[in-house]
Amino acid sequence: MHPDDRRTALRTLSLAGLGAALGGLLSLLLRWQLSFPGRPIPLLGPLLFPDHRGAVPAASYPALFTLHGTVMIFFAVTPALSALALIRLPPLVGRERPAHPALHRAALGLFALGLALLLAGLHARFGAPAFGWTAAPPLSTARSPGAGATLWLLAVACSALATLLGSFDVLATIVGAPKLAWSRLPLSAWGHLFAATLNALFLPILLGALALLFSDRHLGTALFTAPSQPGGDALVYQHLFWIFGHPEVYILILPVWGAVSDALARAADRPPALRRAVVAAMAAVTLLSGLVYGHHLLTAGLSPLLAQGFMTLTLLISLPSAAFVASWIATLHGASLGPDAPASYSLAAVVLFVLGGLTGIPLALVTTDRFLHDSAFVVGHFHLVMAATILLGLFAMLHEALGRLGLRAPSIPVARLHAWATALGALGVFIPMLRLGLGGAPRRLYDPDLYRYLHPLLAWQRVATVAAALLFTAQLAWLVAWWRGRR
Ligand code: HEM
Numbered sequence: 001m002h003p004d005d006r007r008t009a010l011r012t013l014s015l016a017g018l019g020a021a022l023g024g025l026l027s028l029l030l031r032w033q034l035s036f037p038g039r040p041i042p043l044l045g046p047l048l049f050p051d052h053r054g055a056v057p058a059a060s061y062p063a064l065f066t067l068h069g070t071v072m073i074f075f076a077v078t079p080a081l082s083a084l085a086l087i088r089l090p091p092l093v094g095r096e097r098p099a100h101p102a103l104h105r106a107a108l109g110l111f112a113l114g115l116a117l118l119l120a121g122l123h124a125r126f127g128a129p130a131f132g133w134t135a136a137p138p139l140s141t142a143r144s145p146g147a148g149a150t151l152w153l154l155a156v157a158c159s160a161l162a163t164l165l166g167s168f169d170v171l172a173t174i175v176g177a178p179k180l181a182w183s184r185l186p187l188s189a190w191g192h193l194f195a196a197t198l199n200a201l202f203l204p205i206l207l208g209a210l211a212l213l214f215s216d217r218h219l220g221t222a223l224f225t226a227p228s229q230p231g232g233d234a235l236v237y238q239h240l241f242w243i244f245g246h247p248e249v250y251i252l253i254l255p256v257w258g259a260v261s262d263a264l265a266r267a268a269d270r271p272p273a274l275r276r277a278v279v280a281a282m283a284a285v286t287l288l289s290g291l292v293y294g295h296h297l298l299t300a301g302l303s304p305l306l307a308q309g310f311m312t313l314t315l316l317i318s319l320p321s322a323a324f325v326a327s328w329i330a331t332l333h334g335a336s337l338g339p340d341a342p343a344s345y346s347l348a349a350v351v352l353f354v355l356g357g358l359t360g361i362p363l364a365l366v367t368t369d370r371f372l373h374d375s376a377f378v379v380g381h382f383h384l385v386m387a388a389t390i391l392l393g394l395f396a397m398l399h400e401a402l403g404r405l406g407l408r409a410p411s412i413p414v415a416r417l418h419a420w421a422t423a424l425g426a427l428g429v430f431i432p433m434l435r436l437g438l439g440g441a442p443r444r445l446y447d448p449d450l451y452r453y454l455h456p457l458l459a460w461q462r463v464a465t466v467a468a469a470l471l472f473t474a475q476l477a478w479l480v481a482w483w484r485g486r487r
Contacts, residue, residue, distance in 0.1 A: 224237045
């Protein structure tokens with residue numbers, strides 16, 4: 001690998017690692033508060049909340065989940081995918097270097113600036129941003145007077161711009177590859193190609209929504225005012241955000257789908273089954289992803305006709321996702337898999353993706369979503385189908401990419417153990433959150449103890465927290481194993 005590209009990739013991966021560590025730590029704080037609200041957090045409690053006798057102060061809880069969601073999506077998974085595209089893509093299309101390496105260097109600078117702005121916002125007057133990763137007004141406008149909210153806005157804009165630059169290079173690297181044969185393009189490359197296309201289409205919408213939010217905060221406009229106030233409409237922001245927000249899920253998972261398909265085919269020592277169907281499925285998902293976003297707004301007062309339209313389109317988009325599963329099963333059918341680390345991560349990712357995907361069906365239906373919307377069931381669902389599946393997919397890609405960086409990956413037994421410990425840990429965290437949601441537990445709820453109807457479900461909260469601690473420990477163990485054997 002060219003030394004400049006290697007340096008950029010290593011730095012971007014390190015930044016993503018830092019983001020993941022911070023996001024993971026925040027999730028443990030959230031989990032502890034939900035399980036032991038009255039008990040100080042061991043070790044960290046006195047450091048983080050010196051004047052508080054319980055776990056997390058009420059005013060800090062919204063800031064914790066806002067930061068957790070924002071860091072994990074915009075400063076952990078996104079830069080990791082950007083670095084892995086820089087490392088993995090050129091050889092996949094027969095090139096030595098990406099088309100525009102400078103774009104990745106600029107992206108690294110923007111990711112770093114964004115993360116610094118986000119962390120600076122924690123110390124802002126009137127406190128850290130506390131309006132969720134979706135930053136819906138008026139929470140993110142009139143209800144957030146301090147600089148923290150504006151720094152959050154600028155931070156996410158930096159991450160979006162960095163991703164856009166990286167995506168322009170991905171498109172140029174693939175489409176401009178001199179000896180490219182589309183019929184033989186690996187599915188990993190197709191995944192990056194469709195993800196970059198979605199970034200190019202939908203990140204400008206996020207940037208536009210953030211610019212309008214900035215205008216409401218600082219330029220005296222009233223585009224997203226609360227219903228009680230004359231002028232704009234806060235719901236318009238939610239439409240703009242989710243027009244980007246739902247394709248964002250596919251932006252993050254398309255490269256993983258491609259990598260999983262290639263890893264399983266390599267381990268089975270045969271070409272991926274139903275290859276053309278998989279490429280067509282990726283294209284279908286790319287086309288439909290901008291049309292299903294309304295399922296995030298089914299309880300926001302949409303007209304019944306519109307709500308039914310979004311429900312139908314959402315059920316439709318699950319069909320191409322099923323094509324991936326069919327291809328993975330057909331590829332593995334009758335094959336004897338040798339010991340292979342990327343294949344272990346991929347198999348674990350397939351299990352979580354299928355389970356997580358199935359839990360999406362009741363959320364797509366107008367009827368059941370009325371009950372489940374904004375509950376812990378939603379949090380369980382997207383962590384299974386997105387967060388945990390992507391985490392495993394990233395490790396499958398990283399295990400291969402380390403070689404190109406001149407570093408050694410952990411041994412196959414260590415990687416296999418890590419893959420299944422991560423999968424079991426994720427199931428242990430997020431299945432209880434599905435159960436809690438079915439029991440009526442809302443998401444973004446500070447203290448479940450305050451509600452008697454949630455008392456019988458406390459054990460599920462505690463199972464999820466113990467599993468989260470095990471999941472976190474498994475990642476630390478992987479890091480130690482890798483660090484000790486990296487050269
Ligand atoms: C690995 C361990 C993880 C654990 C234990 C965890 C735990 C949690 C919990 C408990 C919440 C809900 C807080 C609440 O509503 O009260 C949450 C929210 C969230 N998590 Fe995670 N999470 C993890 C990983 C991830 C990853 C890898 C991602 C992204 C790729 C992610 C993205 C989010 C987002 C976007 C939210 C919503 C934040 C909001 O409500 O604004 N999480 N997480």
